[in-house]
Amino acid sequence: MLVSGEHRHLPKAEVGAILEAEGLPFRMLEDSNRLLRLEAPPPAGLAVSKRSAFCRLCGVELLHCKASLGDILSSLQALGSEIGLNSGESFAVRVWRTGDSQSPLTGFEVEKAVGRVLLTMERDLRVDLRRPRKLFVGILSGRSFTFGLSVDGEGRKYFSSRTPRRKPFFHPSSLQPKIARCMVNLSRAAGGKILYDPFCGTGSILIEAGLMGLEALGGDLRKKMVKGTKVNLQHYGVENVHLTLANALAPPIRQVDAVSTDPPYGRAATTAGVPIPVLYRKFLEEIGLILKPQGYMCIAAPSTLPLEETAEEYGFKTVGRYSIYVHRSLTREIYVLRRM
DSSP states (O other): OEEOSSOSSHHHHHHHHHHHHTTOOOEEEEEETTEEEEEOOTHHHHHHHHHOSSEEEEEEEEEEEESSHHHHHHHHHHHGGGGOOOTTOEEEEEEEEOTTOOOOOOHHHHHHHHHHHHHTSSTTOEEOSSSOSEEEEEEEETTEEEEEEEEOOOOHHHHHTTSGGGSSSOOTTOOOHHHHHHHHHHTTOOTTSEEEESSOTTSHHHHHHHHTTOEEEEEESOHHHHHHHHHHHHHTTOOSEEEEEOOTTSOSOSOEEEEEEOOSOSTTOOOTTOOHHHHHHHHHHHHHHHEEEEEEEEEEEETTSOOHHHHHHTTEEEEEEEEEEEETTEEEEEEEEEEO
Protein backbone atom coordinates (compact mmCIF):
# COMPACT_ATOMS: atom_id res chain seq x y z
CA MET A 1 0.00 0.00 0.00
CA LEU A 2 1.23 3.47 -0.88
CA VAL A 3 -0.15 5.91 1.66
CA SER A 4 -0.38 9.68 1.68
CA GLY A 5 2.56 11.61 3.06
CA GLU A 6 0.31 14.16 4.78
CA HIS A 7 0.75 12.43 8.15
CA ARG A 8 3.34 9.96 9.39
CA HIS A 9 1.24 7.79 11.69
CA LEU A 10 -2.44 8.23 10.80
CA PRO A 11 -2.39 6.10 7.59
CA LYS A 12 -1.07 3.01 9.39
CA ALA A 13 -3.56 3.49 12.25
CA GLU A 14 -6.41 3.93 9.76
CA VAL A 15 -5.54 0.78 7.80
CA GLY A 16 -5.40 -1.27 10.99
CA ALA A 17 -8.73 0.15 12.19
CA ILE A 18 -10.44 -0.63 8.86
CA LEU A 19 -9.31 -4.25 8.95
CA GLU A 20 -10.39 -4.61 12.58
CA ALA A 21 -13.80 -3.13 11.74
CA GLU A 22 -14.21 -5.58 8.85
CA GLY A 23 -13.10 -8.51 11.00
CA LEU A 24 -10.07 -9.26 8.80
CA PRO A 25 -6.90 -10.59 10.52
CA PHE A 26 -3.61 -9.02 9.46
CA ARG A 27 0.06 -8.84 10.28
CA MET A 28 2.13 -5.77 9.52
CA LEU A 29 5.28 -6.68 7.59
CA GLU A 30 6.71 -3.24 6.87
CA ASP A 31 5.94 0.37 7.73
CA SER A 32 8.57 2.56 6.11
CA ASN A 33 7.84 6.12 5.09
CA ARG A 34 4.85 5.83 2.72
CA LEU A 35 4.94 2.08 2.12
CA LEU A 36 2.81 -0.35 4.12
CA ARG A 37 3.20 -4.08 3.53
CA LEU A 38 0.97 -6.49 5.39
CA GLU A 39 -0.16 -10.08 5.35
CA ALA A 40 -3.96 -10.35 5.18
CA PRO A 41 -6.72 -12.32 3.40
CA PRO A 42 -7.71 -11.20 -0.15
CA PRO A 43 -10.74 -9.05 0.86
CA ALA A 44 -8.42 -6.76 2.87
CA GLY A 45 -7.15 -4.86 -0.15
CA LEU A 46 -10.60 -3.97 -1.43
CA ALA A 47 -11.82 -3.04 2.06
CA VAL A 48 -8.95 -0.60 2.57
CA SER A 49 -9.21 0.74 -0.98
CA LYS A 50 -12.92 1.52 -0.61
CA ARG A 51 -12.80 3.00 2.88
CA SER A 52 -9.43 4.63 3.43
CA ALA A 53 -8.79 8.37 3.38
CA PHE A 54 -5.00 8.14 3.30
CA CYS A 55 -4.27 5.10 1.13
CA ARG A 56 -3.18 6.38 -2.30
CA LEU A 57 -3.06 2.95 -3.92
CA CYS A 58 -3.60 -0.59 -2.76
CA GLY A 59 -2.56 -3.84 -4.41
CA VAL A 60 -1.89 -7.53 -4.06
CA GLU A 61 1.86 -7.99 -3.74
CA LEU A 62 3.49 -10.16 -6.39
CA LEU A 63 7.15 -9.59 -5.60
CA HIS A 64 9.44 -7.77 -3.19
CA CYS A 65 13.10 -7.51 -4.08
CA LYS A 66 16.21 -5.36 -4.14
CA ALA A 67 15.74 -2.09 -6.04
CA SER A 68 18.10 -2.89 -8.91
CA LEU A 69 16.90 -3.40 -12.48
CA GLY A 70 18.54 -6.81 -12.68
CA ASP A 71 16.83 -8.08 -9.52
CA ILE A 72 13.49 -6.61 -10.56
CA LEU A 73 13.45 -8.19 -14.02
CA SER A 74 14.74 -11.59 -12.89
CA SER A 75 12.16 -11.71 -10.08
CA LEU A 76 9.45 -10.73 -12.55
CA GLN A 77 10.42 -13.43 -15.05
CA ALA A 78 10.46 -16.02 -12.26
CA LEU A 79 6.79 -15.31 -11.56
CA GLY A 80 5.73 -16.60 -14.99
CA SER A 81 2.00 -17.39 -15.08
CA GLU A 82 1.62 -16.23 -11.46
CA ILE A 83 1.63 -12.67 -12.79
CA GLY A 84 -2.05 -13.19 -13.64
CA LEU A 85 -2.17 -11.92 -17.25
CA ASN A 86 -4.42 -13.62 -19.78
CA SER A 87 -4.10 -13.69 -23.56
CA GLY A 88 -5.49 -10.58 -25.24
CA GLU A 89 -5.66 -8.46 -22.07
CA SER A 90 -4.61 -4.85 -21.79
CA PHE A 91 -2.41 -3.61 -18.98
CA ALA A 92 -0.41 -0.65 -17.73
CA VAL A 93 2.51 -0.26 -15.32
CA ARG A 94 2.91 2.63 -12.88
CA VAL A 95 5.90 3.04 -10.58
CA TRP A 96 6.28 5.52 -7.70
CA ARG A 97 9.34 6.55 -5.69
CA THR A 98 8.93 7.37 -2.01
CA GLY A 99 10.98 10.12 -0.41
CA ASP A 100 13.36 7.64 1.25
CA SER A 101 14.16 5.67 -1.92
CA GLN A 102 17.90 5.06 -2.25
CA SER A 103 17.74 3.58 -5.73
CA PRO A 104 19.14 5.53 -8.70
CA LEU A 105 16.33 4.14 -10.86
CA THR A 106 13.52 6.42 -12.05
CA GLY A 107 9.90 5.34 -12.09
CA PHE A 108 9.71 5.79 -15.86
CA GLU A 109 12.79 3.63 -16.39
CA VAL A 110 11.30 0.78 -14.37
CA GLU A 111 7.89 1.13 -16.04
CA LYS A 112 9.39 0.68 -19.50
CA ALA A 113 11.56 -2.28 -18.53
CA VAL A 114 8.78 -4.08 -16.65
CA GLY A 115 6.31 -3.41 -19.47
CA ARG A 116 8.61 -5.05 -22.01
CA VAL A 117 8.87 -8.20 -19.90
CA LEU A 118 5.12 -8.39 -19.32
CA LEU A 119 4.44 -8.16 -23.07
CA THR A 120 6.29 -11.44 -23.56
CA MET A 121 4.24 -13.41 -21.03
CA GLU A 122 1.08 -14.04 -23.07
CA ARG A 123 -0.11 -13.69 -26.66
CA ASP A 124 -1.74 -10.50 -27.96
CA LEU A 125 -1.11 -8.46 -24.83
CA ARG A 126 -1.28 -4.70 -25.28
CA VAL A 127 -0.44 -1.63 -23.23
CA ASP A 128 -3.36 0.72 -22.50
CA LEU A 129 -2.38 3.71 -20.38
CA ARG A 130 -5.92 5.10 -20.13
CA ARG A 131 -8.20 2.17 -19.31
CA PRO A 132 -6.11 -0.95 -18.75
CA ARG A 133 -7.80 -4.20 -17.87
CA LYS A 134 -5.10 -4.69 -15.26
CA LEU A 135 -2.96 -2.07 -13.59
CA PHE A 136 0.39 -3.15 -12.15
CA VAL A 137 2.00 -0.86 -9.60
CA GLY A 138 5.51 -0.68 -8.27
CA ILE A 139 7.00 1.26 -5.36
CA LEU A 140 10.67 2.15 -5.00
CA SER A 141 11.19 2.60 -1.27
CA GLY A 142 14.43 2.56 0.69
CA ARG A 143 16.64 -0.10 -0.94
CA SER A 144 13.73 -2.25 -2.13
CA PHE A 145 11.13 -2.54 -4.88
CA THR A 146 7.60 -3.79 -4.25
CA PHE A 147 5.40 -4.80 -7.18
CA GLY A 148 1.79 -5.92 -7.36
CA LEU A 149 -1.62 -5.82 -8.99
CA SER A 150 -3.68 -2.75 -8.15
CA VAL A 151 -7.03 -2.93 -6.39
CA ASP A 152 -9.48 -0.26 -7.57
CA GLY A 153 -10.04 2.61 -5.15
CA GLU A 154 -11.06 6.25 -4.89
CA GLY A 155 -8.69 8.99 -6.02
CA ARG A 156 -7.90 12.38 -4.53
CA LYS A 157 -10.47 14.20 -6.69
CA TYR A 158 -13.19 12.26 -4.93
CA PHE A 159 -12.47 14.20 -1.74
CA SER A 160 -12.01 17.60 -3.37
CA SER A 161 -15.73 17.88 -4.15
CA ARG A 162 -16.51 17.73 -0.42
CA THR A 163 -14.13 20.32 1.00
CA PRO A 164 -15.92 22.72 3.39
CA ARG A 165 -16.35 25.58 0.90
CA ARG A 166 -17.82 23.27 -1.75
CA LYS A 167 -20.65 22.18 0.52
CA PRO A 168 -23.92 24.07 -0.01
CA PHE A 169 -24.05 24.71 3.75
CA PHE A 170 -20.70 26.07 4.95
CA HIS A 171 -19.19 26.78 8.33
CA PRO A 172 -15.50 27.67 8.87
CA SER A 173 -15.02 25.11 11.64
CA SER A 174 -15.90 22.16 9.36
CA LEU A 175 -13.57 19.19 9.09
CA GLN A 176 -11.77 18.42 5.86
CA PRO A 177 -13.30 15.29 4.26
CA LYS A 178 -10.11 13.22 4.54
CA ILE A 179 -9.88 13.82 8.28
CA ALA A 180 -13.60 13.17 8.70
CA ARG A 181 -13.35 9.85 6.85
CA CYS A 182 -10.27 8.83 8.77
CA MET A 183 -12.09 9.55 12.04
CA VAL A 184 -14.99 7.33 10.96
CA ASN A 185 -12.52 4.54 10.21
CA LEU A 186 -10.65 4.98 13.50
CA SER A 187 -13.94 4.50 15.35
CA ARG A 188 -14.13 0.95 13.89
CA ALA A 189 -17.61 1.68 12.50
CA ALA A 190 -18.86 -1.20 10.36
CA GLY A 191 -21.87 -2.33 8.36
CA GLY A 192 -24.89 -3.37 10.42
CA LYS A 193 -23.85 -1.14 13.33
CA ILE A 194 -24.70 2.43 14.37
CA LEU A 195 -22.19 5.28 14.28
CA TYR A 196 -23.07 8.35 16.33
CA ASP A 197 -21.88 11.94 15.87
CA PRO A 198 -23.46 14.08 18.62
CA PHE A 199 -21.76 17.32 17.45
CA CYS A 200 -22.57 16.93 13.76
CA GLY A 201 -21.96 20.55 12.69
CA THR A 202 -22.19 20.65 8.88
CA GLY A 203 -22.26 16.86 8.64
CA SER A 204 -18.68 16.16 7.51
CA ILE A 205 -18.37 12.93 9.51
CA LEU A 206 -21.91 11.81 8.67
CA ILE A 207 -21.37 12.38 4.94
CA GLU A 208 -18.25 10.21 4.91
CA ALA A 209 -19.94 7.48 6.95
CA GLY A 210 -22.96 7.52 4.65
CA LEU A 211 -20.88 7.36 1.49
CA MET A 212 -19.15 4.28 2.90
CA GLY A 213 -22.55 2.63 3.27
CA LEU A 214 -22.60 2.87 7.07
CA GLU A 215 -25.70 3.69 9.09
CA ALA A 216 -25.20 6.80 11.18
CA LEU A 217 -27.03 9.03 13.62
CA GLY A 218 -26.17 12.68 14.04
CA GLY A 219 -27.29 15.42 16.36
CA ASP A 220 -26.57 19.05 17.20
CA LEU A 221 -27.82 21.57 19.73
CA ARG A 222 -28.39 24.23 17.07
CA LYS A 223 -31.32 23.95 14.69
CA LYS A 224 -29.37 25.86 12.04
CA MET A 225 -26.65 23.18 11.99
CA VAL A 226 -29.12 20.30 11.82
CA LYS A 227 -30.92 21.93 8.89
CA GLY A 228 -27.60 22.67 7.20
CA THR A 229 -26.41 19.09 7.66
CA LYS A 230 -29.62 17.86 6.06
CA VAL A 231 -28.96 20.09 3.04
CA ASN A 232 -25.41 18.77 2.73
CA LEU A 233 -26.49 15.14 3.06
CA GLN A 234 -29.05 15.60 0.30
CA HIS A 235 -26.49 17.36 -1.90
CA TYR A 236 -24.17 14.33 -1.77
CA GLY A 237 -26.97 11.78 -2.08
CA VAL A 238 -26.55 10.33 1.41
CA GLU A 239 -29.72 8.62 2.65
CA ASN A 240 -28.63 6.22 5.39
CA VAL A 241 -28.14 8.93 8.04
CA HIS A 242 -30.67 10.04 10.67
CA LEU A 243 -30.64 13.48 12.28
CA THR A 244 -31.95 14.81 15.56
CA LEU A 245 -31.99 18.17 17.32
CA ALA A 246 -30.37 17.23 20.61
CA ASN A 247 -27.93 18.25 23.32
CA ALA A 248 -24.82 16.04 23.24
CA LEU A 249 -24.68 16.33 27.03
CA ALA A 250 -28.10 14.71 27.27
CA PRO A 251 -28.19 12.29 24.31
CA PRO A 252 -31.69 10.97 23.46
CA ILE A 253 -30.51 7.44 22.61
CA ARG A 254 -29.76 4.32 24.62
CA GLN A 255 -26.84 2.59 22.89
CA VAL A 256 -24.54 3.00 19.91
CA ASP A 257 -21.75 0.84 18.50
CA ALA A 258 -19.23 3.55 17.62
CA VAL A 259 -18.77 7.30 18.07
CA SER A 260 -16.89 9.75 15.86
CA THR A 261 -17.17 13.45 16.61
CA ASP A 262 -15.54 16.87 16.53
CA PRO A 263 -16.85 18.96 19.46
CA PRO A 264 -16.78 22.78 19.17
CA TYR A 265 -13.57 24.40 20.37
CA GLY A 266 -12.04 26.60 17.62
CA ARG A 267 -12.36 30.35 17.09
CA ALA A 268 -15.34 29.90 14.74
CA ALA A 269 -17.16 27.40 16.99
CA THR A 270 -19.60 27.99 19.80
CA THR A 271 -19.99 25.94 22.99
CA ALA A 272 -23.26 27.59 24.06
CA GLY A 273 -21.53 29.15 27.04
CA VAL A 274 -20.07 25.92 28.44
CA PRO A 275 -16.30 26.11 29.12
CA ILE A 276 -14.44 23.71 26.84
CA PRO A 277 -12.91 21.55 29.64
CA VAL A 278 -16.35 21.22 31.24
CA LEU A 279 -17.94 20.38 27.88
CA TYR A 280 -15.51 17.51 27.28
CA ARG A 281 -15.76 16.18 30.80
CA LYS A 282 -19.56 16.12 30.79
CA PHE A 283 -19.62 14.63 27.31
CA LEU A 284 -17.27 11.79 28.26
CA GLU A 285 -19.45 11.05 31.25
CA GLU A 286 -22.63 10.87 29.14
CA ILE A 287 -21.20 9.02 26.15
CA GLY A 288 -19.73 6.39 28.46
CA LEU A 289 -23.29 5.41 29.35
CA ILE A 290 -24.44 4.73 25.77
CA LEU A 291 -21.36 3.49 23.91
CA LYS A 292 -21.33 -0.29 24.03
CA PRO A 293 -18.57 -2.00 26.08
CA GLN A 294 -15.35 -2.34 24.07
CA GLY A 295 -16.77 0.13 21.55
CA TYR A 296 -14.51 2.79 20.07
CA MET A 297 -14.81 6.56 19.98
CA CYS A 298 -12.72 8.85 17.80
CA ILE A 299 -12.87 12.40 19.11
CA ALA A 300 -11.04 15.60 18.18
CA ALA A 301 -9.83 18.08 20.79
CA PRO A 302 -7.54 21.12 20.93
CA SER A 303 -3.92 20.32 21.78
CA THR A 304 -4.25 22.43 24.91
CA LEU A 305 -6.72 19.93 26.38
CA PRO A 306 -5.09 16.52 26.98
CA LEU A 307 -7.84 13.96 27.48
CA GLU A 308 -6.10 10.77 28.63
CA GLU A 309 -6.67 11.18 32.37
CA THR A 310 -10.25 12.44 32.02
CA ALA A 311 -11.08 9.66 29.56
CA GLU A 312 -9.72 7.03 31.94
CA GLU A 313 -11.76 8.51 34.77
CA TYR A 314 -14.94 7.81 32.79
CA GLY A 315 -14.03 4.30 31.70
CA PHE A 316 -12.10 4.86 28.47
CA LYS A 317 -8.65 3.68 27.46
CA THR A 318 -6.66 5.82 25.02
CA VAL A 319 -5.41 3.58 22.20
CA GLY A 320 -4.23 6.31 19.84
CA ARG A 321 -3.43 10.03 19.73
CA TYR A 322 -2.49 11.97 16.58
CA SER A 323 -1.69 15.67 16.11
CA ILE A 324 -2.98 17.60 13.08
CA TYR A 325 -1.89 21.17 12.45
CA VAL A 326 -4.84 23.38 11.38
CA HIS A 327 -3.42 26.91 11.61
CA ARG A 328 -0.97 28.76 13.86
CA SER A 329 -3.46 29.11 16.70
CA LEU A 330 -4.99 25.62 16.47
CA THR A 331 -3.60 22.10 16.42
CA ARG A 332 -6.14 19.29 16.57
CA GLU A 333 -5.52 16.17 18.59
CA ILE A 334 -7.34 13.10 17.28
CA TYR A 335 -7.95 10.64 20.12
CA VAL A 336 -9.02 7.03 19.70
CA LEU A 337 -10.67 5.82 22.89
CA ARG A 338 -12.04 2.39 23.75
CA ARG A 339 -14.71 1.95 26.37
CA MET A 340 -13.60 -0.56 28.96
